[in-house]
Amino acid sequence: MHPTPPSAPQGAAEPGQRHPRAFEPLTLVITIAMSVLGAMIGIVLITSLGVSPNTSVIGALVAMMIGRIPLGILLRMRSPHRQNLVQSAISGATFAAANSLLTPIAVPFALGRTDLVWPMLAGAAVGLAVDSWVLYRVFDTKLLAATNAWPAGIASAETIKAGDTGGRKAGVLGLSALVGFVGALFKLPTAAAGVGFLGNVWALLMFGIGLLTAQYAPGIFGVNLTEHYIPHGLMVGAGLVALVQAGLLMRRRKGGTAAAQPEAEVIASGPDATPDQRTRGAAQLRRGLIEGMVLFLGGAVLVAVIGGIAGGMSLPALVGWVVLAAVAALVHQIIVGLAAMHSGWFPAFAVTLIVLIVGLVLHIPTVPLALLVGYTASTGPAFADIGYDFKAGWLLRKDATPWLPYEMDGRRQQYLAQLVGFAVALVIVAVAWRGFFSEGRIPPVSEVYVATILAGLDPGIMGTILMWAIPGALIQAIGGSSRQMGVLLATGLLVATPAAGWMVLGALAVRWSYTYWRRRGARTAEERKASDEQSEADLSLVGAGLIAGSSVNDIGQISRTL
Template identity: 40%
Template sequence: MREEKKNVATEKNENISAFEPQIIGIGILLAVLSAIICMQIIGKVGVTPNTSLIGAIFAMLLARIPLASMTKFRSLERQNLLQTIVSGAGFSAANCGFIAVGILYGIGKAEYIMPMAVGCIVGTGISVIVVGRLFDSKIFPAHGAWPSGVATASAIQAGDEGGKKGKRLIEGLALGVLGSYLKIPMAGIGIVFIANIFSMAGLGIGLILRGYSTAIFNGFDMGASNIPQGIMIGAGGVALIQSLFIIFKDKKKTADEEKADAGITVSAGSAKKTIFTSFGAYALGAVLTATVTGIMSGMDPAKMVVWVLWAAFSSTVAMMLVGMAAMHSGWFPAFAITTIFMTLGIFMGFEPLPLAVLTGYIGSSGPCFADMGYDLKTGWILRGKGGDRERELYGRKQQVIIEFIGVVIGILVVMFFALLFMKQDIMPPISKVFATAVSAGADTAILKELLVWAVPGAAIQIIFGNKMVGVLFATGLLLNNPTYGIAVLIAVVVRMIFGTKFMEVRDAGFIAGDGLFGFFSNVLKAFF
């Protein structure tokens, strides 16, 4: 026991590098495995698991192998680095790379798979760097909810500490698995006790309105309309303006604001610079993607400039919106947001091939802020919640490095296996949806509908301010899961009556149990 305490104390003063031979060696092997599994799951089942949590399970199991060479992995920070590379490879392979190349395959352009994958490495790689520089700014604070990151950190800590916290986590895990088996959305219930209660209420209402729209609105199917996308355009546009106002405003701060800013490691000036730089980086990435895919030669110079600027703008905005939704609720409508920019791209007159490449490029940039945000939140908790600023900044830098390596590995796996999978009809369903939309062309009625419904979306977001109720309400409308909505609203009522104390750690267990059950059941469906 004394030796264990000494090891913990040593770890607190130790800077652990992402390039430690054991971390990078084992990390690469686990990353390849994670990428293949996540590709198989999204191709056969249409969903991806919580990659942050799955990475933690891999790391925790490794730490418990009774070999002298594995004792180093009892360090929570080493487990976090392993978890990060596994997560990075999983989400980049499934949510970024496989979906993007699937669009090209879906429109009959299989020869563009390799160039599109290169574009995905560029788009996702830029996002990794941008997320690393925006995390723990005023618009994306480390102390924000980031529910899946909290669940992952709680799982790692409880596995290490045991005691009351471990007991609570096991209780939550057991209930999470049991509830998921009974088709109860336990992750949604757990998230309510971690996230902002207003934003979760907005999400729940949106989910119910979408799921039961035919019953509520006398046979009208909201999912078949463009109302959800229109509301997201309005709410998302206002949310971006609100976020920019936060970092650009220059006024005398109150005592509470000074206190809140004291722990922030990314200044408003730095966040400003990162957002502007990210637009330029995405523009350069778009030029590179257009060059390697050959679409540049098929467009006149003016159309090419518009394509590049739209790709850069859409990638920047998609990343920000996904980050906001993920931070506040644990849900992120990355595919729906990509659909919005793809639809607007159709009205700009882009041909099917440039439009497919545009959609793939935008789609590769958005999901990163969710999954990576969760990974960074996990690391922030395990490193002491920013108590040691120098240690936090160093540890976060190592996470960004290893996440980047994981992303490259994930998309390289896509390069090797995507065509093989798709020839066996193992292909993300959303890729087929994108491919169909790209081939269908423009309809002016759609544009009108989007603009009309952007107005109430903007109004809701303005009324509730930075609680992101408008964005989360739109997120709920974009997802067809009414049962989840009911569970969320019931949990909101319970939280209002009883508070959150009785759910501490158990809430993370609910999320972890739900995630683990979903992962293993999806693996069984995908492979058997």
């Protein structure tokens, strides 16, 4: 079941209306200012607390407040679609600065190779650019459909819609956000409860089981799963099967009719296209991933050359390193994107650590391995974040007439706004990294990568990973590509946030109970379907509020670091 918001905002497009442009002077000025704020929030929190919050809701709220200022040109910011552009840019700047740029360049710095910081920053910028391009090309294909959860995207869209329409929606969202904020103040992972109200039930069930297992396994069985790399093994197996499933989705089905192929895609086209149809098909998915692979290969060559490792490696070793770096970057973004799409969490650290372990098994020298890890780490988080923002825009544009041209134009404008955020993040990181690192403010995950590189590999680790890859692969295969059960189980085990498992499973129980309660008066299949859709709409609003409130609290933690 997928959540379907009950109504469009009053700012829905009129027939023939053009989507607001990302480079309109007012929108661009606000976008740049908010991107500076988002980038600073990102690098302060990633270096002090090891987290990078989603700032989308903050961007939307600021844009709303600007739109309420009674000055001629500022009234244009009342448009939900302009607010969507601003929130896309600030969240993009936050994740780009913290995860895609600062974390990678901290790896060679922590290794003592300050001379490699600038080459790594150039490579990370390429990884970030390719990351965003691939998501733009493959969003709303069968692999990464707009109808899937993308929880943070729903939270942003519902916040904007509530601010635009007011009334009951604003009240429910505001109350839920207050609960989420207060719960987060008391260290409760209320965002996890919000996620439980959204998305695929099977995927979230496996995510919750993983979270609970990680929390209680040490006490019950006396085994720390992470120390034995059991979750990593499950992710390897599930990830490999997920890649095979993604490959199968890229196939172009030839011959036969739609009736003979019930799984055949219905791609939106023409003036009668609706949001129930996907905007991109298997051909676009295949093309986007192939383009990504080629571009990642080019980025890997750039890192090898300017990082100085090309001259110190034999030609076969250099070719192998370049291919491994490109494959790792592509795999990393897909796994992180799938996990984020269903659960709202992305195991970027864990998947990068798996790449690091593979590098140790292959006996890659220290410096090339550090650059490999940094290049891989530059992909994934921005990929997931753009998916969240595109989901928010898709929800806000659902009632446009005609829908398809407005949706595609709006998505393109969001991508351009994201690029502005990325450019601002790159400038901020280039200026600020030396000051932060000289004070010892290095992202904790980067220090873990370096410590692992220097410590080397326990001979038994790879055997454990391969052994646990088997059940991970089986669970992923059983669940299929639409549920991502293996990837989400491994994600829960790797995230291991205390009490989050109870939050997710509790929300699922409430979701089932509320849906069953609403069905009590339905007698026909049509009535039950309508009841279920309304239940999903109500619970989506609650879930969005919980996530929004938790995000505001996360951003508020910046005061602890000052």
